Amino acid sequence: MKFEPVELSAAERQLQTEVIEFLDAELPRGSYTPGLGMSAANDVEFSKKLGARGWLGMSLPREYGGQARTAVDRFIVVEQLLRRGAPVGHHWVADRQSGPVIARFGTEEQKHRFLPAISSGEIGFCIGMSEPDSGSDLASLSMRATRDGDGWVLDGTKIWTTNAHHLQYCIALARTTPRDELTDKRQGMTQFIVDLTSPGLTITPIPFIDGTADFCEVVYDHVFVPDSMVLGEVGHGWAQNTSELAYERGGPDRWLSSYLVVEELLRRESAADRQGDDELLDLLGALVPMYWVLHHLSLSVARTIDQGGAPAVESSLVKEMGTRFEQDVVSAVLAYVDEAPNTGDQSLFGVILMNAALTQPSFTVRGGTNEVLKSVASKGLRPTGGER
Amino acid sequence: MSADPLLVETIERLLGDLVTPDLIEHAETTGWSGTTWDALAGAGFPWVGIDESAGGSGGTEFDLAAILAAVGRFAAPVPMAETAMIGGWLLAQAGLELPTGPVSALDGLAEIRGGRLVIDGTAAWGRHADRIVVASGSTVFAIEPGLVEIGPGANIAGEPRDRITADLAVDDVPHAVITGVAAPFDAPFDAQVAARTRGALSRVVMAAGALGAVSQMTIDYAHARHQFGKPIATFQAVQSHLVTAAQCAVAAQMAADVAVRALAGGGTGAVGFEVAAARVVVDGAITIGTRAAHQAHGAMGVTREYPLHQLTRRLWSWRHEWGTTKQWRRAAGACVVERGADGLFPLISA
Numbered sequence: 001m002k003f004e005p006v007e008l009s010a011a012e013r014q015l016q017t018e019v020i021e022f023l024d025a026e027l028p029r030g031s032y033t034p035g036l037g038m039s040a041a042n043d044v045e046f047s048k049k050l051g052a053r054g055w056l057g058m059s060l061p062r063e064y065g066g067q068a069r070t071a072v073d074r075f076i077v078v079e080q081l082l083r084r085g086a087p088v089g090h091h092w093v094a095d096r097q098s099g100p101v102i103a104r105f106g107t108e109e110q111k112h113r114f115l116p117a118i119s120s121g122e123i124g125f126c127i128g129m130s131e132p133d134s135g136s137d138l139a140s141l142s143m144r145a146t147r148d149g150d151g152w153v154l155d156g157t158k159i160w161t162t163n164a165h166h167l168q169y170c171i172a173l174a175r176t177t178p179r180d181e182l183t184d185k186r187q188g189m190t191q192f193i194v195d196l197t198s199p200g201l202t203i204t205p206i207p208f209i210d211g212t213a214d215f216c217e218v219v220y221d222h223v224f225v226p227d228s229m230v231l232g233e234v235g236h237g238w239a240q241n242t243s244e245l246a247y248e249r250g251g252p253d254r255w256l257s258s259y260l261v262v263e264e265l266l267r268r269e270s271a272a273d274r275q276g277d278d279e280l281l282d283l284l285g286a287l288v289p290m291y292w293v294l295h296h297l298s299l300s301v302a303r304t305i306d307q308g309g310a311p312a313v314e315s316s317l318v319k320e321m322g323t324r325f326e327q328d329v330v331s332a333v334l335a336y337v338d339e340a341p342n343t344g345d346q347s348l349f350g351v352i353l354m355n356a357a358l359t360q361p362s363f364t365v366r367g368g369t370n371e372v373l374k375s376v377a378s379k380g381l382r383p384t385g386g387e388r
Numbered sequence: 389m390s391a392d393p394l395l396v397e398t399i400e401r402l403l404g405d406l407v408t409p410d411l412i413e414h415a416e417t418t419g420w421s422g423t424t425w426d427a428l429a430g431a432g433f434p435w436v437g438i439d440e441s442a443g444g445s446g447g448t449e450f451d452l453a454a455i456l457a458a459v460g461r462f463a464a465p466v467p468m469a470e471t472a473m474i475g476g477w478l479l480a481q482a483g484l485e486l487p488t489g490p491v492s493a494l495d496g497l498a499e500i501r502g503g504r505l506v507i508d509g510t511a512a513w514g515r516h517a518d519r520i521v522v523a524s525g526s527t528v529f530a531i532e533p534g535l536v537e538i539g540p541g542a543n544i545a546g547e548p549r550d551r552i553t554a555d556l557a558v559d560d561v562p563h564a565v566i567t568g569v570a571a572p573f574d575a576p577f578d579a580q581v582a583a584r585t586r587g588a589l590s591r592v593v594m595a596a597g598a599l600g601a602v603s604q605m606t607i608d609y610a611h612a613r614h615q616f617g618k619p620i621a622t623f624q625a626v627q628s629h630l631v632t633a634a635q636c637a638v639a640a641q642m643a644a645d646v647a648v649r650a651l652a653g654g655g656t657g658a659v660g661f662e663v664a665a666a667r668v669v670v671d672g673a674i675t676i677g678t679r680a681a682h683q684a685h686g687a688m689g690v691t692r693e694y695p696l697h698q699l700t701r702r703l704w705s706w707r708h709e710w711g712t713t714k715q716w717r718r719a720a721g722a723c724v725v726e727r728g729a730d731g732l733f734p735l736i737s738a
């Protein structure tokens with residue numbers, strides 16, 4: 001296992017300053033309703049402005065509109081966006097995982113078509129993995145892809161597809177070889193780039209616990225996908241998909257979801273002249289050091305990626321502890337304020353706290369549950385002097 | 389920005405060979421391990437991080453931290469932190485002579501009143517020290533143990549933690565004022581604050597070393613121990629304990645590394661906050677990590693015949709030394725409040 005503290009270079013510090021200045025100007029306090037980390041609002045115009053600054057698709061190759069920058073550079077940008085609850089919803093998935101996975105497995109045509117548009121913030125992607133009967137056991141999925149002329153026909157149902165009703169494309173995982181012809185259920189799957197305006201798709205938002213509706217049920221009824229939109233190799237979907245998940249873990253989105261609850265609490269208590277309270281000192285003294293250490297752990301994962309490492313275990317450990325901490329933050333602040341979260345408090349603090357109180361159970365579920373993450377991480381904890 | 393690899397290898401080999409469970413157990417009974425001290429002193433380790441011009445062995449804060457981490461990992465029963473990190477460093481800063489033997493340092497009250505020095509506190513291995521170093525304001529005192537009242541005591545890991553009390557004429561004790569500001573501490577320099585910060589950080593670094601060892605020991609045990617016909621490491625509930633202990637170990641190690649970097653004047657964080665934050669992180673890691681490790685060990689973890697307790701008892705002690713958990717948590721909280729809401733994220737991401 002490798003976790004080394006990162007020393008940011010002068011250029012990296014400079015980038016951090018530029019992002020802060022940009023966001024100070026673009027999103028002054030009070031001009032927008034901050035979201036909770038990655039589940040913040042969709043705002044295509046904002047995404048395009050980031051794209052214009054070169055802050056989307058940062059790691060993608062230059063020939064496809066990317067910036068060929070590092071994981072640390074992306075970390076720096078993303079951390080500042082998330083900590084303000086900036087409206088990242090439109091580009092979030094495309095920037096974090098669809099872009100990199102297309103860059104890695106896509107055809108020339110796909111790269112030219114999608115990567116520049118992802119980097120400019122024009123198009124957004126969603127993730128079509130989960131199905132009604134396949135959650136943690138994703139390899140049990142049953143969406144069928146049947147050969148038809150110059151392409152495939154998809155039939156089945158995806159569920160919890162975040163932002164399917166707002167975005168343009170989805171990378172869907174489907175079975176190209178029927179289960180009963182396989183000994184290993186992880187074989188015979190393929191990734192498809194699906195245009196969300198395709199005939200045969202029915203997209204229905206599912207109400208979320210806080211009354212919003214950002215994730216959707218997506219029914220595929222004979223949806224034709226041309227061969228040109230097969231991502232990577234037919235039958236290799238599982239391995240590609242697993243590598244996609246690796247991009248997803250261990251970033252600042254896994255510990256910053258409830259950050260603004262703390263910042264706004266501090267603002268409120270300072271305004272009320274309660275800074276000296278031992279109870280407040282205890283609360284902040286317990287929570288802020290955890291943010292500090294998670295920042296350093298998570299940044300170190302990014303640096304390891306840039307150095308050519310494969311920090312799979314490291315990122316699972318960080319994601320698991322980060323998401324648990326995001327929940328601990330909410331419980332600790334609720335215990336401190338000692339009143340029911342309510343819709344009457346329209347202050348920024350009140351609104352954010354209520355949203356966080358309602359949605360916090362999802363922090364340790366989305367992107368793979370903590371139980372499953374622990375199972376995965378434990379495989380990497382090797383006994384002295386031997387592989388298991 | 390990191391320790392000399394040769395030094396790390398040497399100290400690990402030395403302690404790994406020497407500090408057996410029996411040796412630790414014996415030292416806990418007698419209060420001293422001359423063998424361990426002599427081996428370390430012979431190689432100059434107790435004076436690493438102190439300038440050669442001041443009689444030290446030279447080397448960086450990172451070298452010093454690597455030594456303390458090894459002391460933690462192997463539960464070495466010697467006052468390395470007191471000699472190298474706290475007492476010896478204070479003597480060197482003040483231009484006072486470094487003794488040849490072990491040094492202790494007072495964690496507690498030290499006041500100069502009307503030409504007298506009044507002290508009341510704890511000194512690790514005080515009874516075995518050549519000098520007990522006391523900081524009061526910017527003055528450093530090098531006290532011979534014969535001059536003070538020593539009430540022998542020990543922490544729950546059997547490490548001597550002696551109560552030291554005295555009321556001495558200032559002029560009877562060698563002392564000197566630290567005039568400059570020792571970076572990265574704020575001006576006006578307060579030797580007592582510096583001692584406390586370095587003391588607290590020594591415990592962070594040692595605890596991180598010990599937690600790393602606890603985590604690895606737990607992984608090893610879970611793969612060796614079979615129940616229901618297979619290694620217990622194959623049970624998901626046990627895997628969860630392994631992951632928890634590993635998370636605690638890596639969090640503690642990162643906290644220690646970043647805080648040591650701050651002490652060495654690197655990074656952009658303020659040493660006061662970073663040490664306080666590291667203490668808070670390590671304290672939580674001790675609570676949760678040792679619980680997971682013990683649970684995965686079953687009854688074996690709670691016998692003196694298996695070495696887990698030699699690490700966990702130390703961890704449960706160190707967290708209360710050089711400032712309590714609550715004091716450091718409030719200190720971290722006070723830094724946060726002082727920066728205010730707009731300063732919060734810069735503090736986290738410095």
Ligand SMILES: Cc1cc2nc3c(=O)[nH]c(=O)nc-3n(C[C@H](O)[C@H](O)[C@H](O)COP(=O)(O)OP(=O)(O)OC[C@H]3O[C@@H](n4cnc5c(N)ncnc54)[C@H](O)[C@@H]3O)c2cc1C
Pocket residue numbers: 126127128129130131134135136137159160161162163215362365366367368369370371372375624
């Ligand atoms: C807000 C949100 C957004 C989402 N967005 C998307 C999206 O955009 N695209 C998408 O494809 N999916 C999305 N998901 C779905 C997400 O990936 C799944 O919720 C997740 O993989 C878990 O699957 P499940 O909900 O079916 O739970 P289940 O797998 O049914 O798990 C239920 C419980 O059983 C436990 N469990 C299951 N198997 C095991 C095991 N082997 N060992 C131990 N415990 C186990 C789980 O840990 C959990 O506690 C989203 C989910 C949420 C909450």
